[in-house]
Amino acid sequence: MLGDGLAVALGVLGRRPSRLGRGSLRSLRVAAMRNRHKAVKDPSKILILRLSSIGDIVLTSPLVRVLRRRFPRAAIDFVVKADFAPLLEHNPNVDTVHVIEPAEGLPGLWQLGRALRDARYDIAIDLHKNFRSRFLVHACRARRVYRYQKHVWRRGLYVKLKLNTMRQAAPIYQRYLAAAAELHITDDGVGTELFWSHEHEQEAERAAQQHGISREQTLIALAPGAGYFTKRWPAEYFAELAVQLAKHYSDFALVILGGPQDAEAGRAITNAVAGGKVIDLTGRCSLLASAVFIKRSRLLVANDSGLMHIAEAVKTPVLMLAGSTTRELGFFPQRAHSRVLENQTLACRPCSHLGYDACPAGHFRCMRELTPELVLAELQHMLRLARSAEELHDC
Known part of the structure; x- marks a missing residue:
């Protein structure tokens, strides 16, 4: 098979490469260059x-x-x-x-x-x-x-x-x-985008109805997952943040999103919020149905993860919590309404462009020092800005 492929790559119209003279080879090179430019x-x-x-x-x-x-x-x-x-x-x-x-x-x-x-x-x-x-x-x-x-x-x-x-x-x-x-293409400034079907809208609607969440309900989405440990804000911090959100924003519902690997964190958050409006959908809905929920949410709190990028694509403000990665690596949110919290005092950041399964320095200060109180304060600031923008739009 490889031999046949090589013959096709070097030959032209079935002729063997050995039968081509120097002039023919030169002509083929010129023709190939012309074809490239035409393409x-x-x-x-x-x-x-x-x-x-x-x-x-x-x-x-x-x-x-x-x-x-x-x-x-x-x-x-x-x-x-x-x-x-x-x-x-x-x-x-x-x-x-x-x-x-x-x-x-x-x-x-x-x-x-x-x-x-x-x-x-x-x-x-x-x-x-x-x-x-x-x-x-x-x-x-x-x-x-x-x-x-x-x-x-x-x-x-x-x-x-x-x-x-x-x-x-x-x-x-x-x-x-x-x-x-x-x-000859240029950035059109629109940013990222994502598309789904009516079936995904229906899937999200069924999940919301099962948890007693109406279309008019204001949502805040939490995405505790990420590909590596050093990119994940501690699950207990997410749980404490959820408790504070339920306390300060009792008219909001919290939706927890992620894959099956995030189910343990989802349960920890849900169990911490006694009697609050919490929808744990980790591992329970498709990726694009999760995107529908993010689109419906007032804001997403996430790590450096795929769901963070989906929030950017659907134009939902995102508060990203950065651990082992930094802006220079190219994956931070770009929209003006999004924010990043990171510990900029650490000389060990970034420790990896992907992440590790454990903190190589042993202290995990990049995430541990982003306390739930700091995150709540930034989130409240973002919600105030969003509310002011809505009021200005309604005037």
């Missing part, structure tokens, strides 16, 4: 690859949108892992979602690569740059390939040696746009 000028098929995770995929939405406006007649397809495909399936700017099933291993990856090759893409944009995405980009044989710059060396110097050369680094969504800058 950049007016592509008919564009492939984007970002395999995971929630936040990263949401952050691709500005790129997808401006590509659609730049090339309205082009097919824009996306490659993603199966778990995250729902984030793209309802996006009107995406034509086809190609799904990777990690359980299928290399055979499944090989089969997908053949399908992508048969699709004959003009452009491939690799926003992941790992083994799988590189393999698929190579397999699809796009006429032009663009890749996202991860700045691995600069990031490593910053995280490991605290040599910060990233103060002026753009947020990740803008770095995704920069990957395809040669296509």
